[in-house]
Amino acid sequence: ALNLAVELTAPNGVKYSQPTGLFINNQWVASSNGEKLTTLNPANDQQITSVSAATEQDVDTAVKSARKALQDSSWCDLCVSERGKLINRLADLIEEHRETIAAIETWDNGKPYTAALNEDVAEVVQTLRYYGGFSDKIFGQVIETTPGKLAYTIRDPVGVCGQIIPWNYPLAMAAWKLGPALACGNTVVLKPAEQTPLSILYLANLIPQAGFPPGVINVLNGLGRVAGAALAAHEDVDKIAFTGSTATGKVIMKLASSNLKSITLETGGKSPLIVFDDADLDLASYWAHAGIMSNQGQICTATSRILVQDGIYDQFLAKFLDQVRAISKVGDPFDESTYQGPQITKAQQERIVEYVKIGQDEGARLELGGQTLPNLGNGYFVQPTVFTAVTESMRVFQEEVFGPFVVITRFSTENEAVQLANGTIYGLGSAIFTSNLARAHRTARKIEAGMVWINSSQDSDWRIPFGGVKQSGIGRELGEAGLAAYSNIKAVHVNLNS
């Protein structure tokens, strides 16, 4: 077919046309060497379809098209309110197609369909509308200096933005990156993760329908070390935004030095959840469970370390384990009663099982889970896994597992809790459970993290800045803060003396 699409039927019966090409200059093309990638259904290890994989040459073609679009009057001279309308129209189209998009997301990623529909796709729409609304509210300042001079600032687009996103929230990560980039007048080359290209390719089909001029948004599926690396290193890309592992973030930072690109990184985490003696333990166990077991534990901000004060340790542990046993139904992501679907890949499943062994070898106590679930077929399922007797020096305390895998450590004083919380290379999320207001805010200040949840976990909202400190990242996404990385401030000095 002309648009390189295949007719597919998702496991829930949704029939649709799946684009499989590279989306460059508002057109679908095959990769320059015909290379393809196979995408698998993580719930049964079966092939869904194959899609074009971009080469270095394809990345170059997409960057050229983004550069041309940046300088084309159809985009650079577009009234900023009209720019906002395009973003809003894209949001409307995604909303119209939400059931198809959610089915694709669940099929390709393995996350429960209800979450894909009501959380992921809903968030995509809200995020795009939020940034669409910002398009005509981005402006410089007039700054007073001396009477003979006028000084003001202009917020120019950064230029061509490379955006490399992960597989855990494919569409939402695309929206977090596209929204602010477009609102600020940039053009984009977006690379989805090779494990989950399908929903974003479907979204790309809606881009010309929304009215975006050719080249403003380009979507290239491809391997990280080929297409991702070519984008990060490209000398005509002005900015690179990345979400993924800390290890890959470091590689991207090096590649981006080719032309001193502006970079924002949102990387790994090992976020603590602290339960103090005076906490509401029902509330704490509810959120401690959701904080690590939702989205199959594949959340960069997952509260994967639970720190529990001595006085309520036994009571909390009993409640938490009950919660995990009661809620974590693992299985078919299209089944409405499923809480936890498969992990994204066989490699991730194996990695989690490997960490179970590491934890046991280190002397931690496996309280629950730790096994794969072959009774569910060939899907990459893992039992919800809980370790106790975990100490600070253990690898299972320090290293990100990225699965339904949580470690529990005891502490006795508030200072010790803060020290343990801050005792990793990461600083992304953190949660505090206490009924003492002063303690909650005191601890929130001392924790090294980009986000703190008080008596909650995993709150994320398109209006609120999101990002990390230490090795969890550079810069902020979402909220007004998320715009900062997408414009350059130009200072204009005018001499009024004649």
Ligand code: ADP
């Ligand atoms: P994971 O290891 O869990 O797949 P990554 O952080 O490696 O997570 O992947 C996140 C994104 O980074 C994906 O889009 C992937 O293709 C991309 N990526 C991986 N390796 C590189 C690389 N060397 N250069 C650029 N992008 C990469």
